[in-house]
Amino acid sequence: MEKNYDPKQFEERIYARWLDKGYFTACPNTDKKPFTIMMPPPNITGQLHIGHALDGAIQDAVIRYKRMRGYEALFMPGTDHASIATEVKISAKLVQEGTSKEKLGREGFLARAHLWNKQYGGQIALQQRRLGLSCDWRRSAFTMDKQRSGAVREVFVNLYDKGLIYRGDRLVNMCPSCRTALSDAEVEFEDADSRLWYVKYPVEECDEYITVATTRPETMLGDTAVAVNPKDKRYKNLVGKTLTLPLNGRKIPVIADDYVLADFGTGAVKITPAHDFNDFEVGKRHNLPSVTVIDDDGNMNNNAGEFEGLTAAYARLAIVEELQKQGFLLKTEEYKNKVGHCYRCRCVVEPLISKQWFVRMDSLVAPAVTAVKKGKIRFLPVRFKNNYLRWMENTRDWCVSRQLWWGHRIPVYYCARCGKETVSKTDLTKCPVCGGAVTQDEDVLDTWFSSALWPFATLNWPTNSPDLDFFYPTSVLATAYDIIGFWVSRMIFSGLEHTGKIPFSEVLIHGIVRDRDGKKMSKSSGNGVDPLDVIDIYGADVLRISLISGVSMGGDMKYSEEKAEGYRNFMNKLWNASRFVLLNSEGLTLIDLKKACAYLGLAEKWILGRFSITAGIVRKLMDKYEIGLAASVIYEFLWNEFCDWYIEESKISLYGSDQKKRNVTLNVLLYVLRETLKLAHPIIPFITAEIFDQLPNKDAEDIMVSPYPSAGRGAFKTAVKDMGEVIAAIKEIRALRHEMNVPAGKRPALFIRPRDGAEKLVKDSLKYVQKLGFASDVTVIKDKPDGKTVVLATALGEVYIPMGELVDAAAELFRLDRELEQIAEEIARAEGKLRNEGFVSKAPPALIAQEREKLNKFIAQRELVVKALERLKNV
RNA sequence: GGGAGCUUAGCUCAGUCGGUUAGAGCGCUUGCCUCACAUGCAAGAGGUCGUAGGUUCGAGUCCUAUAGCUCCCACCA
Numbered sequence: 001m002e003k004n005y006d007p008k009q010f011e012e013r014i015y016a017r018w019l020d021k022g023y024f025t026a027c028p029n030t031d032k033k034p035f036t037i038m039m040p041p042p043n044i045t046g047q048l049h050i051g052h053a054l055d056g057a058i059q060d061a062v063i064r065y066k067r068m069r070g071y072e073a074l075f076m077p078g079t080d081h082a083s084i085a086t087e088v089k090i091s092a093k094l095v096q097e098g099t100s101k102e103k104l105g106r107e108g109f110l111a112r113a114h115l116w117n118k119q120y121g122g123q124i125a126l127q128q129r130r131l132g133l134s135c136d137w138r139r140s141a142f143t144m145d146k147q148r149s150g151a152v153r154e155v156f157v158n159l160y161d162k163g164l165i166y167r168g169d170r171l172v173n174m175c176p177s178c179r180t181a182l183s184d185a186e187v188e189f190e191d192a193d194s195r196l197w198y199v200k201y202p203v204e205e206c207d208e209y210i211t212v213a214t215t216r217p218e219t220m221l222g223d224t225a226v227a228v229n230p231k232d233k234r235y236k237n238l239v240g241k242t243l244t245l246p247l248n249g250r251k252i253p254v255i256a257d258d259y260v261l262a263d264f265g266t267g268a269v270k271i272t273p274a275h276d277f278n279d280f281e282v283g284k285r286h287n288l289p290s291v292t293v294i295d296d297d298g299n300m301n302n303n304a305g306e307f308e309g310l311t312a313a314y315a316r317l318a319i320v321e322e323l324q325k326q327g328f329l330l331k332t333e334e335y336k337n338k339v340g341h342c343y344r345c346r347c348v349v350e351p352l353i354s355k356q357w358f359v360r361m362d363s364l365v366a367p368a369v370t371a372v373k374k375g376k377i378r379f380l381p382v383r384f385k386n387n388y389l390r391w392m393e394n395t396r397d398w399c400v401s402r403q404l405w406w407g408h409r410i411p412v413y414y415c416a417r418c419g420k421e422t423v424s425k426t427d428l429t430k431c432p433v434c435g436g437a438v439t440q441d442e443d444v445l446d447t448w449f450s451s452a453l454w455p456f457a458t459l460n461w462p463t464n465s466p467d468l469d470f471f472y473p474t475s476v477l478a479t480a481y482d483i484i485g486f487w488v489s490r491m492i493f494s495g496l497e498h499t500g501k502i503p504f505s506e507v508l509i510h511g512i513v514r515d516r517d518g519k520k521m522s523k524s525s526g527n528g529v530d531p532l533d534v535i536d537i538y539g540a541d542v543l544r545i546s547l548i549s550g551v552s553m554g555g556d557m558k559y560s561e562e563k564a565e566g567y568r569n570f571m572n573k574l575w576n577a578s579r580f581v582l583l584n585s586e587g588l589t590l591i592d593l594k595k596a597c598a599y600l601g602l603a604e605k606w607i608l609g610r611f612s613i614t615a616g617i618v619r620k621l622m623d624k625y626e627i628g629l630a631a632s633v634i635y636e637f638l639w640n641e642f643c644d645w646y647i648e649e650s651k652i653s654l655y656g657s658d659q660k661k662r663n664v665t666l667n668v669l670l671y672v673l674r675e676t677l678k679l680a681h682p683i684i685p686f687i688t689a690e691i692f693d694q695l696p697n698k699d700a701e702d703i704m705v706s707p708y709p710s711a712g713r714g715a716f717k718t719a720v721k722d723m724g725e726v727i728a729a730i731k732e733i734r735a736l737r738h739e740m741n742v743p744a745g746k747r748p749a750l751f752i753r754p755r756d757g758a759e760k761l762v763k764d765s766l767k768y769v770q771k772l773g774f775a776s777d778v779t780v781i782k783d784k785p786d787g788k789t790v791v792l793a794t795a796l797g798e799v800y801i802p803m804g805e806l807v808d809a810a811a812e813l814f815r816l817d818r819e820l821e822q823i824a825e826e827i828a829r830a831e832g833k834l835r836n837e838g839f840v841s842k843a844p845p846a847l848i849a850q851e852r853e854k855l856n857k858f859i860a861q862r863e864l865v866v867k868a869l870e871r872l873k874n875v
Numbered sequence: 876g877g878g879a880g881c882u883u884a885g886c887u888c889a890g891u892c893g894g895u896u897a898g899a900g901c902g903c904u905u906g907c908c909u910c911a912c913a914u915g916c917a918a919g920a921g922g923u924c925g926u927a928g929g930u931u932c933g934a935g936u937c938c939u940a941u942a943g944c945u946c947c948c949a950c951c952a
Contacts (some may be wrong), residue, residue: 004914189949196952214952227952261951269952278950337952383879390878390948481947549888549900555880556945558887566900569914580911632889632899640899647911655910731918738918744907774909774917826896838932847894854895 001582001694005568005575007539010690015129023704024134026074028470035071036474037063038455038504039135040487041143043082044120045089048127050513050521050547050559051480053531057544057683058510059478060133061627064682066475067134068708074471075134076458078141079121083407083447084178084186088344090116090406106405113406117142127532132540132685134704141458143450144408151457152408152450153425155498160412160423164360165400167412171273171280172356172399173349175342176298180403181356182342183446184396185486187349189338198266198330199323201226203254204242210235210254211330213265215337216275217323218316220245221304222293223252225271227282230256232267246328247319248305255286274353294350296403312350357401357410357443365392368493376502377492380625381554384481384509391485392493400446407444414439452490455503473501476625478508481554508625511556513547521559534564541684542567548683549631570635571687574680577643578691581669584654590697591667599660602764603649604668606723609716610641611672616711618679627683634680642672645727645772652767670697675709725758726765729794733773736792736801740811747776748801751785755797762796769796791868793861809872816869823862830855 002009018024028034037059042052059075067073090113091101101109121142128135141148159165173182197217200209210226226243228235239256259282260269273283273290283290293304300307300315307315323329340349369392371377372385379385401410413428414421417436422428431438450457455477459468473495479488488507495503513521513529521528534543546564547557593600593608600608614637621630650669653661674695681688681703692703700706733750742748750773754762762780770778781800784791789800790812833839833851840848 001911003912005912212952216952259950259952264951266952271952276950276952278952281950338949386879387947394948485948555888560887560901562901563887565914569912570900572912572914576912576915578911583911629889636899643911644916651910735918738906741906744909744917822896829896833933836932840932842932843894850895 001575001579003576003579005539005572005687007541007571007686011130011132011540011686014686014689015132018134018702018704019137021702023702024075024136025138026072026136026471028466029072032070032072034074034471034475035063035066036074036076036471037476037478038076038458038474039078039133040477040479040483041078041080041141041451041454042124043080043085044117044124045082045085046120048124048531050529050531050534052127053131053534053543054510054513054547054557055478055480056128056131056133057547058508058625058627059476060131060685061544061548061682062476062478062508062622062625064134064685064704065622065708067704068678068681068706070707072470074136074139076139076141077125077128077133077135077137078454078458079117079124079143080451081117081142081144081407081447083402083404083444084180084182084344085447086113086116087404087406088178101405109405117144130532130535130540131544134685139458143447143454143457147460148450148453148457149408150425151453151461152445153411154462155449155453155494156411156445157423157425158498159359164363165357166360167355167357167401169353169355170358170399171275171277171351171353173340174296174352174354175345175347175349176296177345177347178342178404179296181354181399181401182349183399183448185448186343187340188343189340192337192339194335194337194339196265196333196335197320197323198332199246199270200328200330201243201246201252201268201270203238204244204251208238210238210243210268211266212268212270214270215335216272216316217319218300218307218312219272219275219293220270220319221248221250221307222272222274222291223250223270224273224283224288224291225252225255225286227255227257227260227269227271228267229260229262230258232260232262234262234267246326247322255282255288257282257285275351277351280351280353290353292353294352296352296354298350356399357445359398359400361395361397364493364497365395367496368392368489371492371496371502377505377507379507379509381509384484384507384554387481388484388489388507392489395489398446400449401441401443402446403442404444407447408450410441410443410445412441414441448486448490451487452494453498455491455495456499461499472499472503474504476506476508477504478510480512481509482512484509506625509554511554514556514558515560529559538564538568539571539686541687542571545570545631545684548627549635553626553628570639571684573639573643574687575691577638577647578673578694580647581666581673582694585666585670585696587659587663588666588670588696589663591663593667593671596664596667599664600668601653601661601665602719602723602726602761603646603768604665605716605719607642607646607672608668609720610637611675611709612712612715613720614641615675615679615709619708619711622682631680631683634676634683638676638680642676646672648772649768652771667697670695674698678703678706678709722761722765725761725795726768729796729799730769730772732792732794733769733775733799733801736790736815737774739815740790747774750775750778751781751789751800751802752778752796753781753784753798753800755795758796765796791864793864798864813869813872816865816872820862820865820869823858823865827855827858827862830858 039059040055042048063073063075094100104112173187175182194215196213196215198211198213200211202209212226223245238254241254242251243254245252259278271279271282273280273288274292275294291303293300294312295301298312300310302308307318310318341347342349369389372388379388412421412423415431415434415436415438418431418434420431420433422432428438455474456472459472461468491503495501515521531543542564545567614633617633618630650665653665656662674697677688677692689703692698752762766778785800787802789802792799830851
């Protein structure tokens with residue numbers, strides 16, 4: 001073995017072997033229970049970022065754990081065509097190349113997009129392999145491949161036939177840059193410094209006027225009413241009157257509607273049904289006409305009169321100027337409001353009326369809400385349940401058509417001859433009614449329309465396959481909290497609607513990756529970390545454990561180079577501990593430890609006991625998907641117990657002359673190492689596999705198909721407790737040495753007077769105390785030794801160290817004084833507690849007994865220190 | 876405007892059912908190249924657990940209020 005951990009030596013080799021052996025493949029298997037995770041398909045917009053690595057590391061840890069626990073574990077990989085996101089990227093690239101999507105035309109553009117998919121889709125899979133993800137690659141799916149496209153068509157047609165999909169002229173969010181409609185979820189609101197303009201609208205046939213306050217004067221030429229609150233006394237007599245729209249003189253009515261708040265602004269609102277969602281609703285209630293003044297491209301149209309052709313932003317300035325000039329502008333105020341932006345290109349979206357396809361949500365929402373409320377689908381952590389429910393309960397009809405090219409083209413055909421509209425699961429060229437030529441709808445579907453089908457489309461739904469029967473519903477869906485609305489909710493109602501079953505029973509929500517300052521990592525802010533870079537430097541295991549550790553569920557995680565370094569050191573520690581064990585394995589005879597109990601020393605029993613406790617804790621945490629906490633538990637066991645204590649203790653018999661003892665010790669070392677590797681394997685698969693391969697006691701063909709360690713029931717309880725006392729005593733001895741400035745190489749003799757009942761324990765632990773307490777030798781005594789000594793009250797009893805040339809009296813005096821002080825404090829605390837009647841009468845008896853015991857211990861300790869002080873002063 | 880989360884050592888975070896002297900890693904100080912590992916070993920300093928109340932024999936933990944930070948949702952023009 002190399003002296004230092006070097007993942008480059010083995011990660012790729014081991015992954016290739018796993019692939020070769022087919023360990024990742026999952027098949028319907030009636031002997032086993034299924035466990036299924038559908039990986040959220042990354043967008044093919046580019047390479048994977050660190051967030052994907054976190055996502056992957058969590059899911060792979062879960063799936064490897066379940067596989068080792070005996071499940072038929074399917075980890076389904078795939079990619080998402082990401083309609084708008086990819087199209088935006090490719091368009092930008094084309095512009096860079098001096099061409100454009102328009103110049104290429106639909107066919108040319110799609111060819112280009114497929115090429116793009118080949119390139120990035122392949123790259124993503126490679127990155128996932130380097131991370132060590134144990135996906136069943138044979139099943140790899142793409143949201144736009146043949147099978148998935150079939151599922152999309154099936155769903156569209158079914159929804160259409162059920163009347164759950166319709167086409168209509170509705171107000172939708174349009175992105176003027178992407179030139180497409182967006183769903184509500186795709187609009188992100190951001191704070192903006194704006195203004196509130198107060199504009200006078202003259203009342204017809206009198207000198208009065210109504211002042212309206214608006215943030216969007218450019219839409220005023222599309223106003224078709226001014227609304228006031230019906231209870232507002234100021235305007236009561238004006239309701240029903242007619243106003244003259246400034247600048248173009250159009251006549252509009254004053255209407256009363258509850259939507260208007262009397263105490264905001266002037267209490268009068270201009271109503272523009274064509275460019276505002278609320279106004280659209282008001283318009284419907286009052287049968288108002290709607291006048292569109294802004295077109296799809298974001299420019300003013302001919303309804304805007306002299307402002308036609310201006311961009312909306314420019315028209316705003318021009319209109320305000322004109323209002324001012326003509327005396328209609330009363331005043332202007334600074335104002336902060338929220339403005340919607342396109343989630344892909346960041347442009348300001350424009351609510352516009354257009355013909356779009358919608359999914360009717362009302363009947364889909366109810367079952368999806370019930371499934372979660374009744375606990376059929378559990379969110380972890382639970383707080384995200386509310387997040388989901390709120391989203392579901394507030395959702396409006398889902399606009400699913402997009403004026404894009406890259407995506408699933410809407411399977412609706414229009415007949416030029418008879419005008420009939422036909423939906424079809426297969427491509428049509430002729431109208432089924434009249435045989436006339438048909439043209440397909442130009443639009444494609446929202447990218448989330450296909451993502452929503454992922455849990456079952458990946459299992460080849462609607463084909464009724466053994467795979468679908470066996471692996472569906474899936475087990476866990478793991479994703480970050482930012483796409484609960486976009487994706488999780490839509491998978492739930494889609495699964496219920498189309499398969500009649502929930503798509504998954506648990507939703508595991510994790511946070512997003514931030515940099516060391518807590519900022520969201522992204523390419524645009526330049527603080528992104530490329531997972532491949534980290535893997536190149538530190539290895540996949542380090543990346544995985546760095547991302548997983550030190551976070552509890554649902555929380556964001558901060559990544560920094562220092563963190564990676566820390567875990568690289570941990571890998572090195574594990575590597576070298578294994579190296580130590582293997583280097584000493586010469587002459588090994590494997591034995592069954594269960595039959596060798598009589599030959600186990602205290603330290604052996606202790607480490608075996610500690611291991612089984614640790615295994616129990618880790619299992620429980622893994623069952624709860626608390627992988628980060630499981631990682632910490634393993635880390636601490638391996639480093640602070642196995643390495644710091646057991647390996648050191650094992651050296652006594654390893655380098656001793658008793659061959660039988662040596663062999664038993666070696667067997668214990670190998671056993672604990674092997675089982676600890678298994679505990680850690682789901683989190684750090686590569687290093688554990690590499691070491692496992694070299695173990696002389698390996699008990700499976702490969703660690704990833706070995707059974708996960710079980711907890712064992714309270715094994716070696718006494719030894720665990722006893723060794724705890726020995727360790728505590730040794731630590732005290734070491735601390736004393738340090739405090740007394742004993743030179744590192746100096747080994748004094750020690751004398752121990754065991755406390756009552758600890759005689760045997762002291763005898764059994766002499767060798768440990770001697771080696772790890774850096775003593776020349778340790779002698780058990782019944783009385784205080786002669787001569788000048790330093791005394792120490794330890795868990796084992798009184799420990800005496802001859803002062804001799806080692807320590808100076810002044811330092812010892814100081815130490816004892818300070819110790820006396822500390823003991824006094826503890827005694828006061830314990831006595832106070834025990835004097836408290838409430839405590840004595842109400843606290844559990846065990847706790848009171850514990851407190852008494854502690855008090856007695858401190859009193860004895862005080863006695864010892866007092867006597868030592870006296871002796872010291874007499875000398 | 877509504878909701879959620881966070882606030883514990885210089886930094887990043889654990890802390891289970893309310894119960895030992897509140898923990899870890901990094902960083903810092905001191906001493907060590909001790910035959911697995913200096914990517915290491917040993918010892919140590921460092922915390923009135925955001926603030927104010929309350930419940931309790933006992934509160935980092937439960938309740939109320941409050942401040943700061945972060946996020947989500949929402950139609951106040």
